[in-house]
Each structure stands twice: as structure tokens, then as C-alpha cells.
Amino acid sequence: MRVLLTGASGFVGSAVLRQLLERGHEVRALVRPTSSRSNLMGLDVDAVEGDLLDPASLSRAGQGCRVFFHVAADYRLWARNPGLLRRTNVEGTRNAMNAAIENRVDRFVYTSSVATLGLHPDGQPANEETPSGIESMIGPYKQSKFEAEALVTAWVRDGRLDAVIVNPSTPVGPRDIKPTPTGRLVRDAATGHMPAYVDTGLNIVHVDDVARGHLQALEHGRTGERYILGGDNRALRDLLEDVARCAHRSSPKLRLPLRPLWPLALAAEAWGQMTGREPRLTRDALAMARKKMYFSSAKAESELGYVHRPSLVAIQDAVRWFLGPDAAE
Numbered sequence: 242m243r244v245l246l247t248g249a250s251g252f253v254g255s256a257v258l259r260q261l262l263e264r265g266h267e268v269r270a271l272v273r274p275t276s277s278r279s280n281l282m283g284l285d286v287d288a289v290e291g292d293l294l295d296p297a298s299l300s301r302a303g304q305g306c307r308v309f310f311h312v313a314a315d316y317r318l319w320a321r322n323p324g325l326l327r328r329t330n331v332e333g334t335r336n337a338m339n340a341a342i343e344n345r346v347d348r349f350v351y352t353s354s355v356a357t358l359g360l361h362p363d364g365q366p367a368n369e370e371t372p373s374g375i376e377s378m379i380g381p382y383k384q385s386k387f388e389a390e391a392l393v394t395a396w397v398r399d400g401r402l403d404a405v406i407v408n409p410s411t412p413v414g415p416r417d418i419k420p421t422p423t424g425r426l427v428r429d430a431a432t433g434h435m436p437a438y439v440d441t442g443l444n445i446v447h448v449d450d451v452a453r454g455h456l457q458a459l460e461h462g463r464t465g466e467r468y469i470l471g472g473d474n475r476a477l478r479d480l481l482e483d484v485a486r487c488a489h490r491s492s493p494k495l496r497l498p499l500r501p502l503w504p505l506a507l508a509a510e511a512w513g514q515m516t517g518r519e520p521r522l523t524r525d526a527l528a529m530a531r532k533k534m535y536f537s538s539a540k541a542e543s544e545l546g547y548v549h550r551p552s553l554v555a556i557q558d559a560v561r562w563f564l565g566p567d568a569a570e
């Protein structure tokens with residue numbers, strides 16, 4: 242089957258690409274002219290240049306494809322121009338869905354995020370039904386993904402598109418070339434550049450498990466439903482200890498309170514506005530750290546047959562990616 246895949250050169254998209262090829266699908270990858278092709282090297286993929294904000298390029302790329310996997314997104318927790326995130330994540334999704342309709346695809350698989358979901362104040366794992374709203378979305382990335390997911394849901398409800406939504410948690414693993422914000426956290430801890438931590442928690446999952454979940458959603462997902470593709474709920478302190486052990490380093494021992502970090506985050510953002518460089522510390526990141534971002538994948542496990550490996554496997558593979566194949570032994 243011929244498939245159009247957006248975001249194939251990126252972290253999650255390149256993992257989905259490999260899963261599609263392993264299952265014998267013919268993949269056409271939409272790649273921006275400025276994107277690195279390193280994650281496509283050596284793979285039997287038809288890479289075509291285009292852009293989510295260029296509807297004509299999407300329509301051309303989708304010709305003859307029966308399924309669209311829309312994985313591409315602007316995943317930054319800070320941007321000098323936040324409007325760019327919305328254009329890519331919301332208008333880009335609208336354009337991708339329009340192209341899918343024009344090409345009469347059988348199914349549209351949309352990669353959302355657990356960022357669109359609600360959280361429990363007591364730290365209990367949230368699921369697809371945990372209440373959330375745009376007012377609780379912290380920062381332009383979460384807001385744009387919430388709006389884009391709502392757009393997909395509305396088009397399904399109106400009968401315009403057969404779509405299923407997947408909500409990856411916090412993937413780590415190989416091929417994180419940028420890296421993503423979480424990948425940068427792993428890299429910094431593995432190289433000894435993270436002397437302290439804050440008291441928060443994440444749901445960590447191997448990127449390849451997330452990719453398999455995408456194909457399971459294509460095959461078994463119910464139209465209009467969303468499925469959390471997650472892994473293990475881990476305190477950040479414990480996660481950093483695992484990274485340190487894999488990298489043969491000492492783990493950070495200093496736990497920082499959030500309140501004194503706010504002025505530092507404000508200063509870092511101001512410097513970022515002046516230089517254009519993404520700050521390491523932001524107010525949005527501190528606001529998100531107030532709650533433990535724990536999730537349950539029970540629905541995906543029950544309906545899709547989704548499984549995930551222990552988070553330590555994901556961390557080991559991520560450390561090997563950043564430090565080399567002899568690391569994490």
C-alpha cells in the first residue's frame with residue numbers, strides 16, 4: 242500500500258517510516274527543502290519536497306496514496322515567534338487533511354500529543370477522558386496541538402474524513418538529530434551538563450514502540466478515537482539516575498525549588514529574544530513542571546494491542562545514540 246508520511250526526516254516520523262517499510266508499505270515522504278535527510282539515508286523511500294504550508298505540494302505528494310500519516314509538527318517549548326508554531330501545527334494540519342480529502346484516502350492517522358490531555362492534580366495517571374481545555378494549555382506548543390487535534394476531531398464528526406488520533410507521551414531513543422527537548426535533557430544528563438533537577442515526573446516511552454503504535458492505530462483504531470501511546474511513569478530524579486548509570490556518570494543530587502527559578506527563566510527568555518537561540522530554561526517549562534505528567538496507555542493496549550518496553554531500554558538506546566554504540570553497556 243502506498244502511504245504519504247509527513248515528518249519522515251524527524252524523530253518520531255523516521256521511526257514510523259521504518260515500521261512502514263518493515264511491513265512492506267510503499268512510502269512517499271514529504272520533506273522540506275531545508276530539512277536534513279540523514280534519517281532517510283539508505284532507506285527505500287520516495288522523498289518529495291514540499292511544505293505543510295504549501296497546499297499544492299501536499300496535494301501532489303498525496304497522489305495515489307491510500308493512507309496519510311501526518312506526523313510532522315513544530316515541537317518547541319519556546320519560540321521567538323510563537324505564531325510560527327500555530328501556523329505549522331494548526332494550518333499545516335488543516336492543509337494535510339484537505340490534501341487527504343482531495344486524494345480520497347482511506348484513512349488519516351494524526352500524531353497529536355499527550356500535551357493536549359488533562360492532568361490529575363494528585364499525580365494519578367491521566368487517560369484520554371481526563372478533562373482538558375484550551376485554557377489549561379501552557380504555552381504556544383500545547384495550545385497549537387490542542388487546536389489542531391480539535392480540528393481533526395471536528396472534521397471526523399462532520400463526516401469529512403476517516404481519521405484516528407494517537408497521543409505519544411515522551412519518546413526517547415535513536416535518531417533524535419535535533420534533538421527534541423526531551424532528547425536534549427537525556428543528552429545533557431549523559432554528558433554531565435545537568436547538575437540539578439526539579440521535582441516533576443514524565444511518561445517515558447521508546448520511540449520505536451510509539452511508531453508501532455501508529456501502525457496499530459491505522460489497522461485497529463476506531464474512527465475519531467484518540468489513543469495514548471505511552472510507557473513508564475517516572476520521576477525526573479529516577480530518570481536522570483538511569484541516564485547517569487548508562488553513561489557511567491554520577492547522577493545530579495541537587496533538587497531545585499521552582500520558585501527561585503522564575504527570574505532566571507525570564508532572563509533566559511529575554512536573552513533568547515535578543516539572540517534567537519532557544520533558552521534552556523523557560524517559564525512555560527517551569528509551569529509544566531508543577532504537575533507530574535503521568536499517563537495510562539490502557540486504552541491503546543486493550544483496543545490496538547499496543548505494548549511498550551521498559552523505559553530503561555529507551556534510555557539505553559538514547560544514550561547510545563548521543564554518546565556512541567559502546568555507551569550504556
